Amino acid sequence: MAEDLVVSDRLVIPAGELTERFSRSSGPGGQGVNTADSRVELSFNLAESASIPADLRERMMQRLRPRVVAGVITITASEHRAQLANRRAARERLAQALREAAAPPPPRRRPTKPTRGSKERRITAKKRRGETKRGRGRVAE
Template sequence: MADDLRVTDRLVIAANQLTERFSRSSGPGGQGVNTADSRVELSFDVAGSPSLPEHLRARALERLAGRLVDGVLTVTASEHRAQLQNRAAARARLAALLRDAIAPPGPQRRATKPSRGSVERRIQSKKRRAMIKNLRREP
């Protein structure tokens, strides 16, 4: 329960569904950067996860389609020197991605017609701009 990933108040992903890989990071760290595996790759199988209800899974798969490889979402973190901080950063990044992906769609936009005044102002500004350009020309 301690390593579980809380995405929303209701959605918690069990730690056994997350895969962590560690490798050498290229960032700050002095001599330790050559020996410490501080870079974290955190992967989550969106397509095969039992934690996601079917309607949320479909929404997440659609919205994350460009980031998924075989239904698996992977995030990396290497901005900190310590592996523990990078693990926390990767988990926060994964939770934010999933939260945005499963969020319900916003209200549908209702088409509106531009007001008469706004149309007139637009045409007047176009005429002014054309006049300015016309004055720049050689006679």
């Protein structure tokens, strides 16, 4: 299953840049859980990848900072009983993480001022609330 990882229509990670490790998974599987290496660790060296442009790499490294260790992002999948299903799940999760990290930054917010009407409504509501509280004065004895 050595196929390229398609992140987006413009970004494809060659299969040679991905590293898979398999180990025994915990969870369902009965007696087979002790023999089948169904857990998958998918690693991708983001810092040294030739398939990602330098400017995009910087943005991705910044956004994925908590998940990247020594320039390598590692995704683990062990929720399925079958190794093939876990491989698919890990590849999809890695593609999703890279897709989100590669997204362009949101447009800058243009600061706005409150309208005169919204200021008046706010002040009116504050005065009304103050009147309500003032009406709760102490009981005369």
